[in-house]
Amino acid sequence: MLAVSSSAGADTIVLKNGRRIVAESVTQDGDRVTYQTPSGQLSIPKSIVARIEHDDFKYSSVASASSQPPISAPQIAPVPGYEEVAALAVHDDAIDFGYLSRLDSDARSGSAIAVAKDAAAHHAAAQFLLGKGDTDASIDQYRQALILSPENVGLLLNLAVLDLRESQFTAALDPLERARRIAPDSADVAKLMGWAYYGANKMDLAIEQWKRAERLHPDPEVEQALEKAQRDKAEEESYREGETAHFDLKYYGDAAPDLAQGILRALEDDFRDLESQLDYTPREQIAVILYTEQSFADITRAPGWAGALNDGRLRIPVQGLTQVTPELAHVLKHELTHSFVGQKSHGRAPTWLQEGVAQWMEGRRSSHDAGALVDAAGQGMAPPLGGMEGSWMGLSGNSAAFAYAWSLAVVESIIDAGGVADISRLLDRVATAPSTEAAVKETLHLSYDDLNQQTVAYLKHAYLR
Numbered sequence: 180m181l182a183v184s185s186s187a188g189a190d191t192i193v194l195k196n197g198r199r200i201v202a203e204s205v206t207q208d209g210d211r212v213t214y215q216t217p218s219g220q221l222s223i224p225k226s227i228v229a230r231i232e233h234d235d236f237k238y239s240s241v242a243s244a245s246s247q248p249p250i251s252a253p254q255i256a257p258v259p260g261y262e263e264v265a266a267l268a269v270h271d272d273a274i275d276f277g278y279l280s281r282l283d284s285d286a287r288s289g290s291a292i293a294v295a296k297d298a299a300a301h302h303a304a305a306q307f308l309l310g311k312g313d314t315d316a317s318i319d320q321y322r323q324a325l326i327l328s329p330e331n332v333g334l335l336l337n338l339a340v341l342d343l344r345e346s347q348f349t350a351a352l353d354p355l356e357r358a359r360r361i362a363p364d365s366a367d368v369a370k371l372m373g374w375a376y377y378g379a380n381k382m383d384l385a386i387e388q389w390k391r392a393e394r395l396h397p398d399p400e401v402e403q404a405l406e407k408a409q410r411d412k413a414e415e416e417s418y419r420e421g422e423t424a425h426f427d428l429k430y431y432g433d434a435a436p437d438l439a440q441g442i443l444r445a446l447e448d449d450f451r452d453l454e455s456q457l458d459y460t461p462r463e464q465i466a467v468i469l470y471t472e473q474s475f476a477d478i479t480r481a482p483g484w485a486g487a488l489n490d491g492r493l494r495i496p497v498q499g500l501t502q503v504t505p506e507l508a509h510v511l512k513h514e515l516t517h518s519f520v521g522q523k524s525h526g527r528a529p530t531w532l533q534e535g536v537a538q539w540m541e542g543r544r545s546s547h548d549a550g551a552l553v554d555a556a557g558q559g560m561a562p563p564l565g566g567m568e569g570s571w572m573g574l575s576g577n578s579a580a581f582a583y584a585w586s587l588a589v590v591e592s593i594i595d596a597g598g599v600a601d602i603s604r605l606l607d608r609v610a611t612a613p614s615t616e617a618a619v620k621e622t623l624h625l626s627y628d629d630l631n632q633q634t635v636a637y638l639k640h641a642y643l644r
Contacts, residue, residue, distance in 0.1 A: 193229045193472065193486075205231055229472040230486060264296050265303035274304045286327040298328040305337070312611020314341055314525060325354075332362045339371050346522045347462050348378035366396035373404060378491060380427050380466040382412045414478050415468065425450050425461070430469035434497060439469065441503040442511065449512045453540065458603045459523040465515070466492040482572055482579075486510070489517040513541040523603075525610040529568035532615070534583055535590030536602055545591055548584040549642035555581075556635045564589070564627040568615060589630060592637035593623065 192200040192212060204215040212231070213222040267278050279300055286297035301324030308317040321338040328334060335358040342351035352375050358368045369392035377385035389405040392398065421428040421439050426446050430439050446467065454460050470478065475496035479488045488494045493514040500507060516537040520528050528536075545552065555561060562585055571582055593601050605622045612618035616627050625633060 192223075192231055194223075194227055207231075229476070260296070261299050261303075264299045268300040268303045269307045274307060279304060283323075283327065294328050298324045298331050298334060302334065302337070309341070314345060314610075317341060329357070330361050332358050332365065332368075335361075336367055336371060339375070343371065343374055343378065344525060345462075346378065348375045349463065351375040352379075364395060366392045366398065369395060370398065370401050373401070373408075377404070377408060379463065380492070382408055382415070386412060410478055411468075414470075414474055418468075422464075423447055425464060426467050427464045428467045428469070430497075431471055431474065433471075434469055435501045438497065438501055438503070442467070442469070442497075442507075445503050445508055445511050446515060449515050453516060453519045456540070456599050456603070457519050457523060457606065459519055459606075461518060461522050465518050468492055468494050469497045470494065471498040472496045482574070487514050489514045489521075491518075491521075493518070509541040509543075513537045516540040520606060523606045523610070527609050527615075528606060529564075529609075529615045530571055531564055531567040531582070531586040531589065532605070532609070534571075535586035535588075536606075538583065538587040539590050539594065543587055545584065545588045545638060546642055548588070549638040552584060552588055553635055553638050553643060556631070561585070561631050561635070564630065565616065585634075588638055589634045591641075592630070592634040595637055595641065596633065597623070 192205060192214060194200070200214070206213050207225060210225050211222045212225050212228050213220060215221075264282075268275055268282075279297075282293070282297040282300050285293040301320045305317040305320035305324075308314075308320060318338060318341050321334055321341070324334050325331065325338070335354040339351045339354045339358070342348075342354070351371070355368060355372045355375060358365065359372070362368055369388045373385045373388035373392060376382075376388060386405065386408050389401050389408065392401045393405065415429050417432055418429040419432060419434075419436070419439070421430070421443055423443050424447075426443055428439060428443055475481075475488075475494065479490075479494055481488050486496065487510050493511075495507075495510055495514065497507065503511075514537075517533060520533050520536050524532075552561075562582065567582060567586065571579055574582060590602065593605070601623060605618060608618040608622045609615055612621065619625055619627065619630060623630070
């Protein structure tokens with residue numbers, strides 16, 4: 180199974196000073212890294228090596244789960260008789276819009292009880308729609324309720340949470356500002372405003388709001404977010420900046436300005452291509468941070484095999500580069516794909532789908548790994564996709580290599596059978612389905628086991644005939 184990580188070809192040793200050594204037969208023995216060159220076998224201290232990029236495993240990235248803010252909707256204090264109102268608003272697995280209309284009419288009288296009942300009914304309808312995966316319709320219900328109950332902080336915060344989950348950070352600030360005027364000492368308001376500002380790449384304001392939230396009510400989620408934002412701010416204070424219609428770029432001072440501009444041009448080209456292929460357009464500017472090798476390791480705290488990271492911001496080490504190389508171009512396309520996939524699926528795409536699509540979009544194919552993958556499947560070692568849905572951050576390098584290779588093969592098989600349009604439709608369904616496997620069944624008419632079998636058949640047909 181682990182043979183996938185040792186495909187024939189050159190490896191690259193990336194040193195902590197940014198230098199890159201292309202070599203063959205790279206091995207680690209104690210505190211030394213040994214490798215073959217045309218001049219013979221050489222070795223260097225392991226302490227000066229940032230990472231080793233194996234052929235077909237270069238610049239492996241991490242689509243961190245933290246790209247989706249760990250936010251939960253604040254509880255709305257139930258009005259007397261809420262359960263009865265909710266049961267009348269939603270029953271027989273449907274919304275009773277006639278009942279909602281009557282409550283809207285009653286609420287126009289200005290009666291506090293009528294307004295409270297109306298807000299409660301729309302909240303119940305919004306939660307029902309959210310459970311069905313229809314976020315847009317759920318947002319409409321909250322906005323309808325706020326027409327007649329504009330100072331209901333619970334409704335405002337629930338609306339903001341949905342905007343944040345849709346990566347509409349600027350839109351989320353409107354209900355949050357209204358909520359802050361009504362409840363200036365609410366820790367929930369400050370917490371959510373921190374996420375809105377962080378997503379909009381306004382680090383100073385995010386830190387200010389999270390500090391305020393901590394003073395009002397200590398919260399482990401806020402503490403973790405604040406610590407991360409402070410690390411980012413300290414690192415980026417001396418960084419230069421660049422901007423396009425879709426990207427907000429920061430880069431360390433010694434990086435070449437021409438490299439930064441080249442990266443922005445490449446990203447804009449990639450944006451247009453992904454927009455067309457995935458039938459989706461991210462609504463907010465995407466933050467891109469270019470690091471030294473050491474800063475990348477210090478800030479992201481990603482596993483050693485990760486050469487880039489997307490946690491809502493594209494974090495990429497570029498030390499030693501002066502132009503967009505083919506390798507860097509692949510990284511940019513890969514990382515940007517994570518942003519599209521994450522937002523199109525409302526943050527619900529499993530890791531195997533995230534990484535498979537990102538690799539396919541950057542141009543990788545399974546030609547080198549097909550034999551090893553088929554052999555592994557023949558020995559009963561094809562990984563269950565259900566076990567590949569969560570984080571891969573704890574995987575070893577070899578295990579990660581296999582996970583990446585299998586995910587790519589699965590996505591290749593989907594595209595071979597139905598085109599990229601099937602990936603687009605699957606991402607849309609993942610956003611609303613109760614599980615990823617349910618989305619796969621509804622979109623591709625395959626179970627997870629069927630999809631693995633399709634993958635093996637595809638690999639044999641495409642590469643092993």
